[in-house]
Amino acid sequence: MTNILTVKNLGKSFKSKRIIENISFEVRKGEIMAILGPNGAGKSTTIRNIMGIMYPDEGSIEFNGHPENTIPRQKIGYLPEERGLYKNVKVMDMILYLANLKDYPVKKARERALAYLAKFGLEGKDKVSVEELSKGMAQKVQFIASIIHEPDLLILDEPFSGLDPVSQETFKREIRELANNGTAILLSSHQMNVVEELCDRLFMIQRGKKVIYGTMEDVKNDYANFKCTIKGQNAPALLEMIPDVQRIEQNEDVTVLYLTQDVKIPTWIRQLPEELTIQELVIDRISLHEIFIDVATDQHQLQEGGVLNA
Numbered sequence: 490m491t492n493i494l495t496v497k498n499l500g501k502s503f504k505s506k507r508i509i510e511n512i513s514f515e516v517r518k519g520e521i522m523a524i525l526g527p528n529g530a531g532k533s534t535t536i537r538n539i540m541g542i543m544y545p546d547e548g549s550i551e552f553n554g555h556p557e558n559t560i561p562r563q564k565i566g567y568l569p570e571e572r573g574l575y576k577n578v579k580v581m582d583m584i585l586y587l588a589n590l591k592d593y594p595v596k597k598a599r600e601r602a603l604a605y606l607a608k609f610g611l612e613g614k615d616k617v618s619v620e621e622l623s624k625g626m627a628q629k630v631q632f633i634a635s636i637i638h639e640p641d642l643l644i645l646d647e648p649f650s651g652l653d654p655v656s657q658e659t660f661k662r663e664i665r666e667l668a669n670n671g672t673a674i675l676l677s678s679h680q681m682n683v684v685e686e687l688c689d690r691l692f693m694i695q696r697g698k699k700v701i702y703g704t705m706e707d708v709k710n711d712y713a714n715f716k717c718t719i720k721g722q723n724a725p726a727l728l729e730m731i732p733d734v735q736r737i738e739q740n741e742d743v744t745v746l747y748l749t750q751d752v753k754i755p756t757w758i759r760q761l762p763e764e765l766t767i768q769e770l771v772i773d774r775i776s777l778h779e780i781f782i783d784v785a786t787d788q789h790q791l792q793e794g795g796v797l798n799a
């Protein structure tokens with residue numbers, strides 16, 4: 490697949506503090522790539538460097554074959570983390586103003602804006618001023634503004650925050666459709682269930698450094714260890730006898746045993762102590778949400794270098 494964006498060995502410091510270090514990844518045509526990490530990990534700093542809002546101290550950024558200083562930024566769409574639209578301007582004027590900044594034909598932008606407003610349930614809001622919109626409505630308008638000019642690369646920083654579940658579904662559908670039509674999408678989100686469902690690949694960053702990079706499938710295969718949930722009153726001493734357990738969590742009569750990476754489930758089940766009280770038992774893999782928590786709290790034993798091949 491064609492690389493639309495190539496980020497190589499990006500590094501940035503503020504004063505003497507290293508914020509991001511050796512960040513390298515690609516975003517390909519037609520894919521949804523997630524950039525994930527705990528608060529303060531360096532996601533927005535990475536995005537701001539890509540957008541040319543700040544300049545990297547080290548490394549390079551290439552977009553569609555263009556090096557950093559010649560990137561045609563009108564082919565990039567950006568929904569920033571900080572939402573901001575001019576308050577006393579009409580919705581349509583706002584969208585057309587932003588389309589014009591991207592050198593996009595006004596007539597075409599108006600047609601697209603009306604179609605998108607209708608798609609997002611905002612028919613008739615084109616003549617309303619931005620300050621009359623609810624937070625979710627304003628976010629939809631800002632999303633429309635970020636895609637109005639048919640960008641090749643779309644960068645979405647926390648696109649789902651503040652949206653109700655129905656609007657989240659609408660956004661998810663639209664983002665998938667844009668990718669299916671060839672847009673390369675880089676998306677930052679803290680909602681792991683949405684990321685798991687929507688994204689093709691992910692890049693996880695912690696304290697400014699890459700910790701996981703790969704397809705959703707590879708990440709799940711390599712990091713989503715099995716966990717066993719047992720319902721029944723069991724003494725900690727008995728649970729601690731069970732082999733291949735990395736961590737035990739107990740909450741009243743529910744115990745979750747987090748298993749080590751290469752455990753063979755049929756063999757493991759046969760080793761469970763006879764005395765164990767089992768009213769219910771479920772074995773499944775941990776979710777991306779749990780992988781994230783493990784990585785962010787340094788509980789996961791990452792492989793050497795901690796990185797998958799993307």
Ligand SMILES: Nc1ncnc2c1ncn2[C@@H]1O[C@H](COP(=O)(O)OP(=O)(O)OP(=O)(O)O)[C@@H](O)[C@H]1O
Nearest residue numbers: 503504508526527528529530531532533534535570
């Ligand atoms: N202009 C700045 N000056 C100094 N430090 C900064 C500046 N911008 C960001 N930082 C620091 O850089 C680090 C990374 O911040 P960044 O906003 O990139 O994180 P993030 O991963 O996007 O976090 P969040 O999930 O909270 O949005 C933080 O420690 C932050 O305090």
